[in-house]
Amino acid sequence: MQSFTYERAASAEQAAAAVAARPDAKFISGGTNLLDLMKLEIERPAHLVDISRLPLDRIEETAEGGLRVGAQVRNSDLAADPRVRSRYPMLTQALLAGASGQIRNKASTSGNLLQRTRCPYFYDRNMPCNKREQGSGCAALQGFNRMHAVLGASEACIAVHSSDMAVAMSGLDARIETISPGGETRTIPIGDFHRLPEATPHVETVLGHGEMIAAVTLPSPPPGRQVYRKVRDRASYAFALVSVAAIVETSGDRIRSARIAMGGVAAKPWRATEAERTLAGAAASDGAFTDAAEAALAGAVGHGGNDFKIPLAKRTMRHTLAAAAESA
């Protein structure tokens, strides 16, 4: 690990200013991803600003009937919150499908959103990776790529975003609140927060340097039953091959509305808006779920090792939609 200096932030504004003041500074919160990458010298900050003790650790009711989740709320506390469990069950399910008990006790809401990909070539400093080293190339394109993206990828990068939590938040239309060094705040819809790789895969979000996440707001829970389904190589403590978060609202045997987000398929939580449109007003049937799955994966491109993800994502979506519609 490269040497760094450390300070504990006194306030959100001071933290943002401290990071903004130095291009080589970073925030540290739970540290479960950052320290892992620092040990491998993939991340090499020269200064760390510890924001884990800032008073951003509460979950509060909002006027619109939703919840405002402080950036420092730990993943385990968010998953266990009785309001989240009863009103946003797919968020609890997604959080509990991710990582281990120890890591969820440490990882923060904001850090989960900002975690970096687990692409093995990103982790291997002997291999080219445009995300780690701009312009060096992408070893995954012709390499071992069964974990990689089938949607929204580019010739520069086919890595996926690894979060489960963010997939559920995408389906829930969460909004991300940030604070900048000057104290200004802004709100970013989660769909606009992560960037697709295009030619600059090292730029993963729309955040500026020193801009800090303060909270994530969940709008009031949408009508319908929520289900999060994750498919992975082992039953626990593994990243998703494919995951689907679905909310299906039915009226009789017809679907009034559906919201669907996918994980493990792209560099960001992938909102399947075409599939949602296909389902609105359709009969709740396997035919409709199949049409939706086909629409969601219509633009999918495999890279050899991950070709299986396209049919797997379709089947997972059909299964998840059926489960959400069945008990609605």
Place this chain on the structure above:
Amino acid sequence: MAKTDNRSGPTRRTVLEGGVATGVLLATGIPVDAEPADTVTAAASPTPVPTMPMSLRINARDLAVELDPRTTLLDALRNHLGLTGSKKGCDHGQCGACTVLVDGRRINSCLTLAAMHEGDEITTVEGLAEGDRLHPVQAAFVARDGFQCGYCTPGQICSAVGMLGEAKAGWPSHASADVAAASVALTDAEIRERMSGNICRCAAYPNIVAAIRDAAEEA
């Protein structure tokens, strides 16, 4: 690196460091009595590493240490405070051998900096027993033979202690059918899912699960 070590007598680490210094003297061909040994050692070292003072509360004892900011909580425990019960397996949060309790919650001590835990109540496997009376989870691991080589055991035990607290608080898991249910029954499937952050290379899992089941029923 400066060490504030409350123990007296040589440790394995100081013996190793002494061995390195002697090796330098031999390799450079400088007669051992030509120069004071500390001068030679200083010349052989790279730029001194900056350190920062911090106070850690571990197993109900307040300890002052001066550490490189890079020091993980695990390395602070093992290399600077003589608490070698917490083990280093993967050093990347994947195996759970380093699990300790911070304010009663289980975390991977390898994936956090010691500096981040000033003011926290840290409990390691050494701090679980009360005198000669083992913690119920420790006693259950002994009774059920919940290990083979024993390397993962301190992490398994600390993790189980934290996990039982989570279950008692009604936290659901990935194995829970209804995450909104107010309480959970710790079935074997629940125990296995909740303990998935602790790997046992000897695969003593059946007895580990049995030990945790016993401890849960006793609690």
